[in-house]
Amino acid sequence: MPEKTLLKHTDTPNSETMDFYLSQKGYEASRKALTSYEPAKLIDEVKGSGLRGRGGAGFSTGMKWSFVPKDIFPKYLVCNADESEPGTFKDRALIERYPHSVIEGIIIACWAVQINSAFIYIRGEFTLGAKKLQKAIDEAYQKGFLGKNIFGSKFNLDITVHRGAGAYICGEETGLLTSIEGYRGYPKIKPPFPAIQGLFAKPTVINNVETLANLPYILNNGAQWFKSMGTEKSPGPKIFCVSGHVNKPGLYELPLGTPCMEIINNYGGGVWKNRKLKAVIPGGSSAPVLTAAQAEKLNMDYEAVAAAGSMLGSGGLIVMDETVCMVNALYNLIRFYHHESCGQCTPCRYGTGWLDKILHRMEHGNGKQGDIELMLNICDNMRGKTICVLADAAAMPVQSFIKNFRDEFEYHIKEHKCTVTI
């Protein structure tokens, strides 16, 4: 296995403490940034590293920062720790086991964009994570790494932990902002984009936990080191969350571009119970499903997964063996999206609801002729037509499941039962 960076210490006892972090050159990167980097130069450095957002969209982090207007204050940074996508569980490990790397990443990002107030929006269910994070923040304040005049640079920074209350939609970056503002977590209309008008209508940077955790290493080891891993367009390490029907599910930090089957077989211990691989979802539950044949040829970087018709997303690799009923699997996913649709936009509010109801009847042997077309029609009218992309996230699985496994759906309608009988 290649050497780990982000997860190097997450299995070490007491890795979440300040003492341990300091023993691993902790807070040297942020000290370096604040004392010897002009903000603009720092942005260039991160741009140069090719770091792309690890939350799912894969947008260039340095580029995102450079969109923020320089002359408007206050500005905010929000660390998106509302990790709720089924099949994704990487940020949780970083927060619970190595929170100082995230805090240091925030300091670096805030210096680059000249932000004095940061929020960490953490998923409500992460009770332990919120406690550990708060403890780490308290330690950082005690050491003077947060608060006033950090590292004697006259730079001030406060971090506030804001706990969510169990809504997936608050992981959508603008829903997250409305939630912090004290409103119901409805996504906002874009434009204006958060970089221009975000939290409390001020310029706001929103970065994922894993993205921020990469920053100290980029500063310590340099952009070239970062680019030495992965592919040209998708450089750096990535945490893959392997779940489903494998022998060793878990987190694997590997360079971007690692072949999918290598992850499943070499690190995940192969498909369990000696069964055959049927399908994979490569990037969290909203990513289009791929067949086993497609997975055979798949490299896990942004470009390659997109070329295969899916997306790398958060790196949540869900493995399904030959016993999986694809109708049932889709029904399971859609129940989630129906439950999590905020209800703001008509197509998503009713679309996810009807998809759930139609799949329910199909799964229970009551599917009707025309239901497949009805679902595809609903999906067509959801994608690209709502305020946020939750509608797309719900529609993509339906479209890809039907595209790749249509015969199973037809069988369900015709025979009122499953093709899979194991």
Add this chain to the structure above:
Amino acid sequence: MDKVTLYINGTAVQAQKGATVLEAALSAGIDIPRLCFHSALPPQSSCRLCVVEVKGARGLIASCSLPAAQDMAVTTNSEKLFKYRKYILELILSNHPMDCMTCEKSGECELQEYAYKFGIKQTPIRGEVTNYPIEATDPLMMIEHSKCILCGRCVSVCRDLWATEAIDFSKRGFSSKISFPFDKPRLESDCVFCGNCITFCPTGAITERSALGKGRSWEVKKIPSVCPFCGCGCNIEINTKAGKIVKITSNENTPVNKGLLCVKGKFGYDFVHHPDRIGKPSACSTDPSADSASFVQQPCGENGHPCYPSTSLHENLIKSSERLSRPMVKKGGKFHEVSWDEAMNVVSGRLLEMKQKYGAEALGVLCSAKCTNEENDLMQKLARTLLGTNNVDHCARLCHSSTVAGMVQSFGGAAMTNSIEEIEKASCLFVIGSNPTENHPIIGAIIARTAMKGAKLIVADPRAIHLTKFASAWLRHKCGTDVALINGLLNVIVKEGLQNNEFINARTENYEDFRNSIEKYTPEYVSGITGVPKEEIIKAARIYASSKNAMIFFAMGITQHTTGTDNVLSVCNLALLTGNVGKEAAGVCPLRGQNNVQGACDVGALPDFYPGYQKVNDPNARGKFGKAWGIPLDNKIGYTLTEMVNFAAQDKIKALYIMGENPMMSDPDLLHADEAFKKLEFMVVQDIFMTETAQLADVVLPATTFAEKEGTVTNTERRVQLMRRAIQPWGDSKPDWQIICMLGKKLSSVLRRNEPAFGNVYFDYDSPAEIMDEIASLSPVYGGISYDRLGKIGLQWPCPDKNHPGTKFLHKDRFSRGQGRFNVVEFRPPAESADNEYPFTLTTGRVLYHLHGGSMTRRSTGLDFILHEGYVEVNPEDAERLGFQHGQHVNVTSRRGTIKIKANVTDKVPPGTVFIPFHFAECAANILTNNALDPVSKIPEYKVCAVRIEV
């Protein structure tokens, strides 16, 4: 202004920079289907019906929030869009009942309209739909969730326009619904029952429960008029069917309220058709038993459960105070119905008898802030000509006489300097002695939402009011210490050099004396008097003085003191010192309480002024009016209302004619007033109900409500607006102007019969329009006002001639008196302070749900349901010390009387201070209040007196 050109369906369209594509399209006459969008609300882009195709952009984009850009190419009407929009409508209808045939909203429903346009008969998706029960927990409104399309307009109007946030979405996705917090009933939420959610609802999801089954859009006539309650002067539409009021609506094109209404303006109309209006209804009226109180009780759907309290709480009050429909004369202590002729004979005969016996100065006339300009003008004309006395006044004496005294001295004119629409342009709003959220709800909402949008709000109030939640600084001063507080602010401003020297030099006088006088009012000194921390005083002074445009709002909390005039002078000093007057969105705004209190003052319902603020002791003015009215006039300033009551007790006033006022509820020290009225030899009351005052009268004349007559009223921003007749007068009741004309003609003929040389005073008016023409010819500020010019938006005085467009804000370039005058004002304590015997300070006021003596509002089923009993607000500390609980009844006693009243234990009031609203006859606050008067304006000190509380 920057413009952009975009191409909509191939046509070049110019739009303001910053406008949305939807706005650009609509302005070019291109319609785009839309449901969640409303021009008064921020775009929500959630219904997705207004999506368009934009060349070069992915997907379909909601046009309501898409900024129009140069050279943008937009398609609004393609086949693809039609299909998609139809699909959206089908989705909405997949969870919506198809029961248009019985829906209240049918004919006005936007969803119905689009379903028709897109030819949707059925939806392709069928299955289990959401099924929430109908919410009908109060008599005013109901929510039918099945008809809700979750457009969010109600949520937005409640938050963005009304600054209340009582309603929001709950649950998620398909199960989403609008709800009050924790799904509790409306009454247990922050809802203030304004009903604006009904106005903005595009479907029949939220409706007036009181209008259920009474007529749909095509059956009702909508008559534009003006709300009869507070001084905001909101424009309403009276919806009538078969001669009865069905409901009240408003539309977004109105100048004052932009379609918004408050609970009184929306729902407080049961009094018009109230069963208390006795007598034989005339042929045009329908059966009074089908009254508003009974129709709301019909069940509304399977889940609707009507629930009302009985009106028994004040049954006695209502039984003894009936809506009048025939004149009545008291004989042997009992009222007997008589004909109008007979009534006029009695009134004219007795008045002239009194005049002969005691002289004209023993007669007094009370005009009404509830009657029209024309009616008040006629009433004062009748008093000054036929009765020969200037003893004319009205309830403005009890609310804003000190404003008139003070603002005339400082600026030369006593009216709100600015307009309501300017509030949203101000950068600082200073509210002192005013609770506009309850008393001027439209203005309160505008202030709150302006603060929400970033303007600085300073509130000075001993009580925690709704606005304190939005305030950057809350100065919680002790009752009656306003002069000290404002002098403290003035002191800080001068000390820190924040005054506007340029303005002071150019436009004011007496600055040096004034500056010396405030030197001693340091924050420390003022803090000692007012109880406000000195840091807060400094902070507020800095905010006010450093804002670009600052508006001051005040009301009874400033005026109703023995230092009322001083308080007003102090407020004016503040505006002068910072140059915050005489320009847009900066000024001094006294908020007037009644719908026509401004107008009643304007047309001379005052002892010292003829119409248009022309002094009765000015020989020129007297000559002009004497000539116009055809009779020489008395040069002596008349008695004020408060003086008339006192003089009645002292036998100096022997006869009173009261039009549309209820001093037996609104005067201070009611036991004293009762005594005074009982000593009168002759008393006439002209009103719509048998009020507390009318019961003491010798003759009672039935007048009509606002809905049954025509006339103009002038709102707090000096806007003269037309009230139009919507229904026929009830029974034999007559509009006040007709009654005065009748009496005028009668008196005139008797006088001329007795004394042939007596001048010919004209009372043969055909219409209110003719009366307005006379007002315009005699008062320069109304000079250009006539009915044909008033149209839909009215005119703001001063409007000196026919071509003048009216005046938005006053004192531009020059004050009415020339220079603005700084006045030296020293702090004086209130007339009565808490002591060992009476340890609490009582302050009184109004609540949102009632108006004044309650003769109109307490007869409204809905308003009565929400609040049907008076109360005293007591701080929890005091309640605990005295050993009583929230809801328990206590005795409150002042030096003048005792009332038994329910305790409302709340930290809205600070320890040591209690508050009682004065609307409730059975626990009338004014039994307790002090009739000590302001020496200048003679306004009583309603806002401070000492009381004790006993369990």
